[in-house]
Amino acid sequence: MKNALLQNNIPYSVLIEDVQKMIDTNIVNNKKMKAVSLETYDYTQYHPMNEIYDWMEQIGEKNNDLVTKLYLGSTYEHRPIYYFKIGWPSEKKKKIMFMDCGFHAREWISVAFCQWFIKELVSTHNTNAILGKVLKEFDFYIVPVFNIDGYIYTWTTQRLWRKNRAPFENGTCYGVDLNRNFDAQWCTIGASRNCSSNTFCGPSAESEPETKALAGLIGRIKSDILFYLTMHSYGKMILLPYGYKDDVSKDHELMMSVATKANAKMKEKHNNEYAVGPSASVIGYYDSGSSGDWATDIGIKFSYTFELRDNGTYGFQLPADQIKPTCEETTTAIMSMVEYVHDNYLENSAVAVTAVWLNMFITILCLYYTVIH
Ligand SMILES: [Zn+2]
Numbered sequence: 001m002k003n004a005l006l007q008n009n010i011p012y013s014v015l016i017e018d019v020q021k022m023i024d025t026n027i028v029n030n031k032k033m034k035a036v037s038l039e040t041y042d043y044t045q046y047h048p049m050n051e052i053y054d055w056m057e058q059i060g061e062k063n064n065d066l067v068t069k070l071y072l073g074s075t076y077e078h079r080p081i082y083y084f085k086i087g088w089p090s091e092k093k094k095k096i097m098f099m100d101c102g103f104h105a106r107e108w109i110s111v112a113f114c115q116w117f118i119k120e121l122v123s124t125h126n127t128n129a130i131l132g133k134v135l136k137e138f139d140f141y142i143v144p145v146f147n148i149d150g151y152i153y154t155w156t157t158q159r160l161w162r163k164n165r166a167p168f169e170n171g172t173c174y175g176v177d178l179n180r181n182f183d184a185q186w187c188t189i190g191a192s193r194n195c196s197s198n199t200f201c202g203p204s205a206e207s208e209p210e211t212k213a214l215a216g217l218i219g220r221i222k223s224d225i226l227f228y229l230t231m232h233s234y235g236k237m238i239l240l241p242y243g244y245k246d247d248v249s250k251d252h253e254l255m256m257s258v259a260t261k262a263n264a265k266m267k268e269k270h271n272n273e274y275a276v277g278p279s280a281s282v283i284g285y286y287d288s289g290s291s292g293d294w295a296t297d298i299g300i301k302f303s304y305t306f307e308l309r310d311n312g313t314y315g316f317q318l319p320a321d322q323i324k325p326t327c328e329e330t331t332t333a334i335m336s337m338v339e340y341v342h343d344n345y346l347e348n349s350a351v352a353v354t355a356v357w358l359n360m361f362i363t364i365l366c367l368y369y370t371v372i373h
Contacts, residue, residue: 038062043116044324046108049079049152052145055115056082063122066135073213076166077149081213086121087139095346097227097338098218098300100143103179103291105150105161106316109308109326110231114144116327117334130339137346138226138338147178147210160316164208168195176202179232180287181211182294185244190287201289214291219298226341228295228303229334234315235283235307236274238263238333241296243279244288249296249303252278258337259304265336269329272309279305302341306330 038058047055060069066088072081087094101114121140125131145151149165163175173195180191180201187193187201194200206212218225238259241249249255259276267273275282279292292305309318309326318326 043112043119043327045320046112046323047115048155049145049148052111052115056084056144059118059122060084066125067118067122072143072217074209075147075149076164076209079148079152081143081146081148081210083141083143083217084118085139085141086118087135090136093224094139095137096141096221096225097138097229098141098225099227099229099231099334100146100214100291101231102143102145102147102151103230104177104232105147105154105163106159107233107308108154108316109233109318109323111145111151112323113231113308113327113330114142116323117331118142118144120331128335130335134338134342137342141221141225143214146214150175162198163200164210166202166208168203176200176208176211178208178210179230179291180289181206181208182215182289182291184290184294184297185288188288189244190285191289199287205289215294218295218300222298222300225295225300226302226345227337228292228300229306230291230295230304231306231308231330233308233318234310234312236272236309236311237282237305237307238274238276239279239282239292239305239307240277241279241303242293243283243290244286244293246278246280248278251301255302255304258302258340261340262333262336266329266333269332270325272325272329274307274333302337304337 038055041055056069060067066086068085070083070085072083075081083100099114099117102111104110120128121131121135125135147164150161150163153161153165161175163177165174166176167174175195177191177197177199180187180199183205186205190199191201192199202208202211206215218228240252240255240259256276263273263276279290280286290305292303295303308330309322314322
């Protein structure tokens with residue numbers, strides 16, 4: 001075109017140097033704009049990390065009375081990991097329900113679940129009777145995507161990648177299994193010291209920046225954490241401690257009754273139920289260095305590992321049309337757990353505290369009468 005104009009001595013000026021580039025840029029920008037719209041965010045689809053980052057920013061900004069977005073730490077590849085604190089401000093010390101998703105990169109349903117659950121908290125806190133009462137006593141702390149480098153790798157390169165993306169052996173081998181990297185009988189059983197293994201435990205306990213960040217936060221607030229829930233897939237299970245030994249935790253009976261009730265509630269939703277029990281016996285193999293066992297060992301009372309749908313038909317590649325029913329039934333289960341503990345554990349402790357004060361009052365009264373009379 002330019003040449004034809006020059007040959008015929010027709011004067012011209014260039015307004016846009018590369019029209020195609022402009023069109024392409026606009027398409028990319030439009031896609032980006034679409035991704036950041038909270039109103040149209042589709043919770044029944046899987047989302048790449050850039051869209052989840054946009055979503056995190058918006059959900060924090062638009063619900064800032066209830067939601068605080070906080071920095072957890074950095075991944076190996078220097079990406080920020082965020083968590084959300086969700087609950088009404090309170091004068092009194094609240095209990096914490098801690099939840100994380102996306103430990104294992106390929107378990108996309110886990111990441112979809114945390115986004116769904118946060119959406120439920122912010123959109124139904126006025127109408128949901130359970131949330132109405134528990135949000136006064138509990139703050140929810142939620143890490144929507146923990147293993148961000150790995151998650152991105154499953155979108156760009158290898159759909160079934162599991163570990164983080166730290167390099168070993170001069171960059172010939174990648175990835176630590178973050179759920180074998182915690183300081184709970186680290187690498188003693190059901191974990192590998194070989195980097196090419198999917199269950200590589202890393203060079204030492206908490207060697208990975210992701211693990212260190214999560215263990216650091218939980219360690220600092222552990223006395224307030226009543227629940228630790230870690231969301232995985234697949235297998236349809238609610239797992240209790242322990243994975244590294246056959247023994248059960250000291251709160252096993254209580255934990256079993258809470259999980260069994262949650263499972264029954266879940267079944268009412270889509271007639272789907274999970275296997276419930278100690279990790280080593282339900283899964284049928286041992287693992288060490290998991291976050292669930294570690295949380296139990298540092299004194300967190302209710303530590304559950306969820307293995308979401310399905311039973312292996314699609315495995316890690318659960319079709320998007322199962323996101324909604326999976327998230328609905330899992331939300332039902334978790335709400336049941338939180339409500340049960342709120343009604344029975346917290347109120348019992350409130351009754352216990354009242355009884356102590358009453359006792360003291362009566363004792364003082366008795367003393368007063370003994371001294372005076
Ligand atoms: Zn997993």
